[in-house]
Amino acid sequence: MKTATYPSGIVGLPFPSETGRPCRDVVLELLSPGDVVTLRRDPENTHDPDAIAVYAYDGREHRHCGFVPARHTGWIGEQLDAGRGLEATVGDFLYEGRTLKGVDLEITLDRAPAVAGSRRTMPG
Numbered sequence: 001m002k003t004a005t006y007p008s009g010i011v012g013l014p015f016p017s018e019t020g021r022p023c024r025d026v027v028l029e030l031l032s033p034g035d036v037v038t039l040r041r042d043p044e045n046t047h048d049p050d051a052i053a054v055y056a057y058d059g060r061e062h063r064h065c066g067f068v069p070a071r072h073t074g075w076i077g078e079q080l081d082a083g084r085g086l087e088a089t090v091g092d093f094l095y096e097g098r099t100l101k102g103v104d105l106e107i108t109l110d111r112a113p114a115v116a117g118s119r120r121t122m123p124g
Contacts, residue, residue: 003085003108008076010037010054010066010090010103017064024100026065027093030056031103035090038062041080052076054088054105066103079109 013024031037038055045051050073055062068076079086091104 005106005108006072007091008068008072008088008105008107009094010105011069012067013100013102015066019063023064023066026056026063027103028100030058030063031065031090033090033092037065037088037090037105039068039076039080039086039088041077042067048073050074050077052080068105072107076107076109085109 010023010027013027014022017023017026019026035056038057039052040055042051042053043049045053048070050070052068052073053064054066054068056065057063076086087108089106089108091106093100094102094104
């Protein structure tokens with residue numbers, strides 16, 4: 001299977017997770033570079049119906065820890081909708097002073113042709 005890798009990230013870290021704690025806290029508690037996270041569409045998101053949420057597994061359940069940047073939701077969403085292989089791996093943590101501002105993600109996906117009739121295409 002032919003694959004390709006693209007840079008992305010986790011954003012929305014100051015916003016609350018499902019527990020009410022900032023997503024930043026969930027990231028710092030559960031994630032390290034090299035960890036694999038789960039990506040899921042979030043159609044109930046009032047700010048962006050195309051939003052893709054990022055989840056970290058804590059050993060019992062998946063916990064919300066942020067979002068994929070809006071500029072990447074088109075091609076990532078197509079991969080999710082088509083059921084194609086996709087893996088998101090945590091990269092570097094990005095700090096401003098002592099505050100976590102973002103997290104790099106590396107998205108590895110199957111480079112099969114985009115779905116016929118699709119309005120968006122994958123980068124590259």
